[in-house]
Amino acid sequence: MMNCKEATALMSKQMDHPLILTERISLKFHLMMCSGCHNFNQHMHDLRDITQTYAKGKDQPEAKEIQRDPD
């Protein structure tokens, strides 16, 4: 059974490489049961969006199409 430390390493890895099937399945299973890791996974994508906006002109968020979370 995968723990959170292992799951977070895989979530970072999948930002750079496709995971193999067994990794994908065990990660998916872990994420269904762990809200902390579920949030962490979203944060990996948020970090990418934030970083890409960062150097483009920090006070100009309209330079990029911003997807707002409706909730």
Add this chain to the structure above:
Amino acid sequence: MTQHDTTEHSLAAPAFLTELRLQMIKFANLQLQDQSLAEDAVQEALLAALKNAQAFNRRSALKTWVFAILKNKIADLLRKNVRYVSTDKLKGGQDMSDEELFDNLFNDKGRWHVQERPGKWKQPYTDMENSHFWRVFDVCLNCMPEKYGRLFMMREFLELSTSEICSNEDISVSSLNVTLYRARLRLRECLENRWFQKEATA
């Protein structure tokens, strides 16, 4: 230069250009680790962009474009495999070792400590309009070991492929994976502690 260019809101306004140039140099320097090389790259990118400044009626559009040019220049320099950075310089001082970081985040079973469990980031993008958010982001980026910040930005901002980064830096894929993982872990933790949690309790 037409009359239009000298208006307060024009792209050629000195204050706007000075600010833009500083942002660019800071960014280029983080990547290249060489002040004069960074200044040259920025100068070239700015000149190229300003030649066509008429085509941009909004400052944000020019900024996006000028950074795209700079990004290509930096990527070219890095691809040429000229290594400007001595390995000593990459070690970077840090207040917390990776081992301490892991111990702070995870218990001995590898599960999140209850108080460290990641929370929801409420509308993270709304905060991007806030200049204080970007100061916090700067601090978080700069308090990582230098190598982490640099490789993270190569991957996430310059969007170099992992194989390009590995060959430029002469490191293995697994070592890059480990570095990117630690960089993301630190950056996420720093933003959560210094920004998102504060927002939630404010």
